[in-house]
Amino acid sequence: MDKKNFKEILRNNAVTIMFIFLCLGGMMVSGQTTAYVVYELFGRLARNAFLVLALIIPIVAGMGINFAVTIGAMAAQIAALWVVEWGISGVQGFVTAALMTVPLAAFFGFLIGKLLNKMKGQEMIGGMILGYFANGLYQLLFLFIFGNLIPLKAPGLVIMGSTGVANTIDLSTDRGFKYALDGLWKLPFGQALYVVCAIVAVITVVLMLFKKVKPVKGVVTLAAAAALCALYQIPAVEEIFSMVNVPMVTFGVVALLCLFNVGIMKTRLGQQFRAVGQNRTVANAAGINVDKVRVIAIVISTVLAGWGQLIFVQNMGSFQTYGAHEQVGLYAGAAILVGGASIRRATNKQALLGCILFHLLFIVAPSAGKNLFGDAAIGEYFRVFVSYGVIAMALVMHAWGSTGKKKSLKG
Amino acid sequence: MTKNKTRIIIAALLVVAALAAIVLGVMNLPNRTNATGAQIIDTLRIRTLLDATGAGVVDSYVAIAKKEATAAAKAAGGGMAAIREAVAKAEEETRAKYSGTQTDYSTLDTTALTAAVADYAALLAEHDAVAVAAENAYIAENMAAAEAAAKAEREAKIAAGEEVGEETEVTVDMSGFVATEEMTAAKAKADAQYEAVGAALQGIYPVLDASALNTLKGTIESIVYTRGDTFTAQYDRYVAAGSEEALDNKGAAFVVRYADDLIYVGAALLIAALVVLFSELLVRKLGIPRVIIGLFFILLCFMCLLYDLSLPTLLSNAVVRMGMNSIMVLAMVPGIQCGISLNLGLPIGLVCGLIGGLVTIEMELPGVWGFLFAIAFGSALAAAAGWLYAQLLNRLKGEEMGVTTYVGFSIVSLMCIAWLVLPFKSLKLRWPLGTGLRNTIGLDSSNFSHILDDFLSFKIGSFDVPTGLLLFMALCCFAVWLFSRSKTGVAMQAVGNNPRFAEATGINVDKMRIIGTVLSTVLGAIGILVYSQSYGFMQLYTAPRQMGFIAASAILIGGASTTRCKISHVIIGTFLFQGVLTLGMPVANVLVPGSTISETLRILISNGIILYALTKSGGASRG
Secondary structure, X not given: OHHHHXXXXXXXXXXXXXXXXXXXXXXXXXXXXHHHHHHHHHHHHHHXXXXXXXXXXXXXXXXXXXXXXXXXXXXXXXXXXXXXHHOOOHHHHHHHHHHHHHHHHHHHHHHHHHHHHOOOOOHXXXXXXXXXXXXXXXXXXHHHHEOOOEOOOOOOOEOOOOOOEOOEEEOOOXXXXXXXXXXXXXXXXXXXXXXXXXXXXXXXXHHHHOOOOOHHHHHHHHHHHHHHHHHHOOHHHHHHOOOOEEEHXXXXXXXXXXXXXXXXXXXXXXXXXXHHHHOHHHHHHOOOOHHHHHHHHHHHHHHHHHHHHHHHHHHHOEEEOOOOOOOHHHHHHHHHXXXXXXXXXXXXXXXXXXXXXXXXXXHHHHHHHHHHHOOHXXXXXXXXXXXXXXXXXXXXXXXXXXHHHHHHHHO | OHHHHHHHHHXXXXXXXXXXXXXXXXXXXXXXXXXXXXXHHHHXXXXXXXXXXXXXXXXXXXXXXXXXXXXXXXXXXXXXXXXXXXXXXXXXXXXHHHHHOOOOHHHOXXXXXXXXXXXXXXXXXXXXHHHHHHHHHHHHHHHHHHHHHHHHHHHHHHHHOOOOOOOOOOOOOHHHOOOOHHHXXXXXXXXXXXXXXXXXXXXXXXXXXXXXXXXXXXXXXXXXXXXXXXXXXXXXXXXXXXXXXXXXXXXXXXXXXXXXXXXXXXXXXXXXXXXXXXXXHHHHHHOHHHHHHHXXXXXXXXXXXXXXXXXXXXXXXXXXXXXXXXXXXXXXXXXXXXXXXXXOOOHXXXXXXXXXXXXXXXXXXXXXXXXXXXXXXHHHHHHHHHHHHHHHHHOOOOOHHHHHHHHHHHHHHHHHHHHHHOOOOOOOOEOOOOOOEOOEEEOOOOOOOOOOOOXXXXXXXXXXXXXXXHHHHHHHHHHHHHHHHOHHHHHHHHHHHOHHHHHHOOOOHHHHHHHHHHHHHHHHHHHXXXXXXXXXXXXXXXXXXHHHHHHHHHHHHOOOOOOOOOHHHXXXXXXXXXXXXXXXXXXXXXXXXXXXXXXXXXXXXXXXXXXXXXXXXXXXXXX
């Protein structure tokens, strides 16, 4: 019995396990120091985790991976452009952009949801092609409307002699909001660890006092926090994290999103998401307005993706006007699948684990490729191949499972 | 009912406007070549001439004034400084005096000038005709040498490892060209006539002396005659110079100038009227997206005519691009027929075809045999790959579209690694420094560049007919059509239409799907080779990624759905799609110079039509 269980776990998490080995192998071959890899990893997590977490709700609602998050990213970039144009810098700029993203992304999300309702069962391919289509509209907007029909005055947004908005929008000038969120409160890893452990400890104690948490679980949590702090005292461990500077607010926002993802599932709406995701016909029979619930799921996901893109660009300090959004859906989707999610089931843990593993591979692949084959380009192409390959594999496995079920039902 | 009535009224109004425009256009078109047109041009020409010489006249007055001022200052016994000051003052005054005042043209008698200029124009035209003939003879004589030089240069470039583009049209260096005797004679005649023109001009502006006339010669010549002059070219030139004021009836001249455009607008309005009248029928028969794209294509045609872009050349390009894309689009047919819906995994076939092409170049197989070998090699690979791919698809019935897309994408990025490591040796393929194959591999006449396009190709006016390409397209379409009529083909379509029913009648569903998938993949391999030979490049790396989408959208534009298609959909769809792209680019460049709107257009059309097809298929088949 145990043996069978073990096999089951292996099979269900084949992608994750394969990725762990890939990453370990890559790290060994790449020749980069662990401290550097960890430093890079924290930077990438801060940038990307929010976007990956934005995918969870549509998955639960049975719409697969929402590749139309690219459209949320486009909404964010439109907002970012205007904030730079108005010259609102720093945190105010970031907040203004975030607020502006909400109506834009919600409106786009509403349209996406309406369209995806017309292609039930094909949402993923539909969302992807919709992303491409929207990219065409985005180009029209940025090449022919902004900067031409609607003039832009801020320096560097429009380049003389060429049509449309410039290729790169720089946020590191005094008009931009580079590091608006990251720079608010940065701590070296050690202090950040203590702060987080302290917060966790306080919350656990409070919850224990109010009897919301079982005593055993609470004690275990406290012990784990203490153990982590103790572990950090070992010089070798401290060395690994020596380069890391944790942007507390950014990770705080990511944590809030995790709580939101858990919290919403406990509301009525969350129950409806689940019901629709499990079986549309049954949900419909139970009196749930299936189409409306699906539209809401996509609207939430699109707005979150917009915010995720804003977090991404404030960290990067600039963005490619015509390219920054293109791969958002692909990379976020691949990341969540790597973490062990399927196109029907996804949790915060899977999203975060996937984000870590996927970006670990991204960090080590180019230099691993260079060391193995003498060409960094091979590593580059390899990670693109892995992104597509992981999604293809997840789809194949899902389809395989569902056709198998159908057959077994028939038989 | 009222809706119908308004529609009829709108159509009627459009027809009336159209007829008015056409009648006006047809009535005025002959005026370009008869006396009316000649008179318009003459008036404009004389005015432009007078305007231009007027500037010369001012210069003449200034020169005279300067001379007088110098003499006066000298006589007054001033030094150098005083002379300079006096000259500057005189120049300023004279310029102010003459340039400010507009000559009153109505008082001038230009009869003599008109006659002289008309003769001068005729003589210049005569000289130009002789010159063109002589130049053409020179080019014909030296073409072979220039071609040989271009080829040698190209090969040197490949050996040196530089990026080589497609073979461009060879141009003969004209620096060695010497004017022939005939040309000199004609030139002398024209020059003699210029004296007469000069005399007439002096009659009007007595101040013009011989040297002023000499300086003005070049200007006057270019005003009077420019190579390739037509009514419209002259009219535009003179109006651009601001001579429109000279015309007594500007409106009438304008109508003559734009008579052809009036006819086009009339025709466009007629079509619009028809569309308004039969809109419901059209939408029902063709579907909204096809109506929109069809109308857009027609609109682009008219815009090309209005902007005086060469429509035959553009349409000829569209036909070539239809031919080069058609086989890839045809590859969608067996896929749809056997029930795997749109084969977005087409890049699998494409990379097989590319490998075939690479092997051909590596082995230096020339010409037709090389091309046939590439097709054979690519098809064999594609058949094997297609078989494996079909095995996968047979396990995923009903989920093909999403999976095929991502499998195709993965294969393309896997092949990106392969292009870097495959052991090809030829310098035409590799970077001489650095690893891997070139991004774009330029084909030339020693490979299979344009091997189909140039076969039996001929010209009708400026419309190139790529006979070989069209024949090959027809052959492939016929073969696929024939196959769909065969026993296997019919069985395959049965599987596509209703797998359960097909299974019940004893058809091996999996086998039929394998046949369809393999056929589709093989056609993809042939398709990319046909595409490459016409394009003149083989594109590796990420280039094949989007081609599956382009092919899928073309057949959808042609009228196919994700479950049903015909050969006619392939041809109509490819022509419309490529036609819109080919015509869209120059028109967009006239509207917004230097823009990439054509690429944006491709993204919107191609993805828009796939989305439309998905909304039509998704809900229905899955409930």
